[in-house]
Amino acid sequence: MPDSTTDFDAGLFRDHWHLACHRNELPTPGDYLRMRTPLGDLVVFNDSGELVAFDNLCPHRGARMFDGEAGNGPATCRYHGWSYQKGRVIVPLVEDFAGCDTSSARLNTYRLDWCGDFLFVGLAPRQGLYQQLGEAAALLENIGFNIAGRIDLNAGSFHCYWPVAVENALEPYHIAMVHPDTLGTLALQAGANHYLGSNSVWYAPLGNERVNKQLHGLRRHFAIDYGYDGYMSIYLFPFTMISSTFGYSYSLQHFFPAAGGAEETHFSSRLLGAHLANERSAQLLAPLFASTAGINRKVFEEDHEVCRRVPKSSWSPAPLAYPAASEAKIAHFRQSCRGWLES
Numbered sequence: 001m002p003d004s005t006t007d008f009d010a011g012l013f014r015d016h017w018h019l020a021c022h023r024n025e026l027p028t029p030g031d032y033l034r035m036r037t038p039l040g041d042l043v044v045f046n047d048s049g050e051l052v053a054f055d056n057l058c059p060h061r062g063a064r065m066f067d068g069e070a071g072n073g074p075a076t077c078r079y080h081g082w083s084y085q086k087g088r089v090i091v092p093l094v095e096d097f098a099g100c101d102t103s104s105a106r107l108n109t110y111r112l113d114w115c116g117d118f119l120f121v122g123l124a125p126r127q128g129l130y131q132q133l134g135e136a137a138a139l140l141e142n143i144g145f146n147i148a149g150r151i152d153l154n155a156g157s158f159h160c161y162w163p164v165a166v167e168n169a170l171e172p173y174h175i176a177m178v179h180p181d182t183l184g185t186l187a188l189q190a191g192a193n194h195y196l197g198s199n200s201v202w203y204a205p206l207g208n209e210r211v212n213k214q215l216h217g218l219r220r221h222f223a224i225d226y227g228y229d230g231y232m233s234i235y236l237f238p239f240t241m242i243s244s245t246f247g248y249s250y251s252l253q254h255f256f257p258a259a260g261g262a263e264e265t266h267f268s269s270r271l272l273g274a275h276l277a278n279e280r281s282a283q284l285l286a287p288l289f290a291s292t293a294g295i296n297r298k299v300f301e302e303d304h305e306v307c308r309r310v311p312k313s314s315w316s317p318a319p320l321a322y323p324a325a326s327e328a329k330i331a332h333f334r335q336s337c338r339g340w341l342e343s
């Protein structure tokens with residue numbers, strides 16, 4: 001391990017691209033989305049049609065600009081009214097700043113790049129985005145083109161160290177025990193893991209034939225050209241997961257470390273809906289999306305309940321002593337962690 005887990009968490013954040021949002025989550029000028037990272041806030045903001053990502057700090061004296069998790073509003077600081085518009089910082093009473101050059105004031109921005117309609121942000125990524133994503137890029141492009149927008153946003157804290165939460169999301173072994181009435185009802189089969197560099201995908205057919213049939217029957221309500229007929233869970237090293245049943249909606253999850261190596265994970269999950277066939281389909285499927293959002297929230301509460309039982313000291317990047325076949329993606333994740341630590 002490096003000197004401290006703080007270096008490990010912050011280093012992974014600094015060295016990688018992170019999936020920030022889908023283009024259709026911030027369609028209107030003023031739309032914003034806030035994430036908490038080990039290095040502080042990260043805000044994506046629609047600045048008159050251009051997306052910009054910055055650290056949420058005002059260039060004047062560093063007050064936080066946005067408070068909510070997501071919403072719409074001007075990028076105006078509530079302290080002294082500095083604002084950001086069309087790529088420029090606007091300073092009230094600018095004549096009062098005769099002794100300095102306020103025209104050089106800038107937001108602390110992140111680097112941006114697109115994979116299809118998914119926006120990625122990076123502080124100092126070691127690789128180009130497509131190099132980091134490898135074969136996962138084509139999959140993300142296909143998914144991205146089929147997403148219409150955000151249906152739900154659920155953000156909070158998991159009281160555990162972030163790799164504990166990530167590893168929980170990487171193995172289906174716990175489903176029967178922890179999610180008997182939610183995810184467990186799909187009766188997911190063993191399926192297959194695909195490893196794409198440090199990223200991975202699990203494709204699992206549904207064992208529940210009744211649900212399988214029902215979901216097949218809904219296909220005609222969607223205007224999509226991609227979707228796996230079953231359950232799919234994508235892991236993007238280090239902090240992001242995307243899961244979906246039949247490609248009708250996608251749950252985009254982040255497990256960002258808290259600052260300072262704390263035993264806390266900044267968790268968020270967003271439900272992104274796929275394009276619907278028509279207005280009638282939208283009306284018919286509204287209850288399905290609402291129930292999916294509710295079930296997802298329940299699933300993450302159940303996950304939190306078990307993750308908080310695992311102290312930070314129980315985790316290390318060493319191989320598992322007793323790995324089940326269904327825990328193979330944990331071995332892959334720990335290998336990627338060791339790879340970063342040795343580099």
Ligand code: FES
Pocket residue numbers: 058059060061062063077078079080081082
């Ligand atoms: S700190 Fe933002 S305007 Fe002063």
Ligand SMILES: [Fe+2]
Pocket residue numbers: 168169174175178179299303
């Ligand atoms: Fe789970």
